[in-house]
Amino acid sequence: MPFVEVGITLLVLTGSCFFVLGAYYQHNDFLYKLHRLIQEDPYAFYIREKLYDTLQLFNPNCLDQSDVSNSRMSQIMKYGFPGLDDIRVYSDFILSYDRRNRVAHWVYEHLRAPCVKNTGNGVTSHKANYQPDMSVPSNFRSVLTDYKNSGFDRGHLAAAGNHKCHQTHCNETFYLTNIAPQVGRGFNQDAWNNLEIYVRELTENYGSVYVCTGPMYKPKRQLQDVTEVRNTRTKNDKWCVEYEVIGENTVAVPTHFFKVITVESKLSGGSPYMEAYIMPNEPISRNANIRNFLADIREIEHIAGLQFFNGLRRSFFFGTNYTTTPEIYKNFA
Template structure:
C-alpha cells in the first residue's frame, strides 16, 4: 500500500477517534448540566419528563443517567407542584409566593421522624428570628412593621417545630415569605398548633409525611335588600370575598388556612394515606376536635386555584375525608 494512502487512513482514523471522544465528553458534560438544572431549578424540575423525552432521542440511556441521584427539592416535591407562581426553594421546604397578597400561595414540606423530635443536638427556635426575605423585590415584600400593632400573630405555614435537624432549616421558617397573619388566641396558639402537633405525631409514627399548607380567601354568602323597581321586595343573593389587610405593604389576612397531609405507608408498595383540612382564621373552642375540620381536597383546589397530585389518580391514595376517625384511618400502616 502506498505510504500516502497509509498516512491518509491514519489521519482519518485519528480524526474520527478525536471526534467521537469529543462528542462523548460534550454529551456527558451536557447531561451533567441538565441534571444540575433539574435538581436546582423548580421549573426545569417540573418539565423534566419533557426534557427526558427530548434527550432520549440522542441517548436512550440518559434517563438512567439523570435519575442517578436525588436532590432535596425532588424529595419534597415527590407528589407534584400544586402551582408554579414565583417558586422559592429553601433548604428544607419549598413555597410559591403570592406577590399581590405578600404571603405564600402554598408551602410544601417533607417531614421525617428524626427532624420533628426534640433533642439537645438539634435546632432551637429561640435562636431564630423573624426577618423579611430580601430576595423578594421590595415592592412585593412583607416587612416586620406590617405586623406591628396589627393584633395578628406572625403564623408559620411551614412550622418551625417540623425542622429541628439543622438550625438553618429552622431559621428559614422565620422568613416572612413563610409567615401569614393569624388570629392568636384560639387559633395560632391553640387549634392550629394542635393540627401541627398532630402532623408531627403522624411523622414520628410513620416516618415519612408530606404536608402542604396555605391560605384561603373563602367566599361568603351575603343577602342584600334590593330596592330598584324591577326587584322591589326581593332579596339579592350575593357571594363575595372579603379579607383584611395589614401594614403599609397591605399584607392579606386569610379567612381560612388549609393543610393537605400525605402519610406514606411503612409497607413496601403500600398506598399513601391522605387527609385535607380547612380551618377558619378565627378563635376556635378548645373543646373542638380538629377532625371536625376535615375537608374535601377538591374544595381547597377550587377556592385556592391549586391542583394537588398532578398526574396521579385520586384512587392511588388511601384515605378519608370524614369528620371522625374511620376504619381506614385506624387500619392504616
C-alpha cells in the same frame, strides 16, 4: 489508489472520529450540567423527564438519576408541585410565593420522625428571629413593620416545630415568606396549633408525612339591598371575596387556611393515606375537634387554584378523611 487519495481519506476519517468524539464528550458534559441543574432548580426538576428523553441521544443510561431522586427537593416534592408561581427552595421546605398578597400560595414539607421530636441537639425556635426574605424584590416583600400593631399573629405555614434536625432548618421557617397574618387566640395559638401537633403525631407514628399548607380567600354570599332586589326583580344573592390587608405593603389576611396531609404506609408498596383540612382564620372554640374541619381536597383546589398530587387518581390513596383519629390507626398500617 494514489497516495494523495489515501491521505485525504485518512484525514477525513480522522476528522470525523474526532468530531464524533468531541460531540460525545460535549453531550456528556452538557448532560452532567443539566443533571446538577435539575437537582437545584425546581422548574428544571418539574420537566426533567422531558429533558432527559429529548437530550439523551447517545446513551439514555449514561447518568445515574438516583442523585436527583435523592436530592432534598425531590424528596419534598415527591407528589408533585401544586403550582409553579415563584418557587422558592429552602433547606427543608419549599414554597410558592404570592407577590400580590405578600404571603405564600403554598408551602410543602416532608416530615420525618427524628426531626419532629425533641432530640436534645440544641435546635430551638428561641434562637430564630422573624426576618424578611431579602431575595424577594422590595416592592413585593413583606417586612416586620407590616405586622406591628396589626392585631394578628405572625403565623407559620411550615411550622418551626416540624424542623428540629438542624438549627438552619428551624431558622428558615421564620422568613416572612413562610408567615401569614393569623388570628392569635382561638386560632394560631389554639385550633391551628392543635392541627400542627396532630401532624407531628402522625409523623412520629408513621415516620414519613408530606404536608402542604396555604392560605385561602373564600367567597361569601353578600346580601343585596332590598331596593336593589326590587329594581332588578331578582332574588339571587351576590358572591364576593373580602379580606383585610395590613401594613404599608398591604399583606393580605387570609379568610381561611388549608392543610393537605399525605401519610406514607410503613408497609413496602403500601398505598398512602390523605387528609385535607380547611380552618377559618377566626377564633375557634377550644373544645372543637379538629376533625370537624375535614374538607374535600377538590374544594381547596378550586378556591386556591392549585392541583395536588400531579394528576394522580384519588384511588391511588388507601383512604381519605377518616372521621375519627382511631380509625386511622386501626385501618392504616
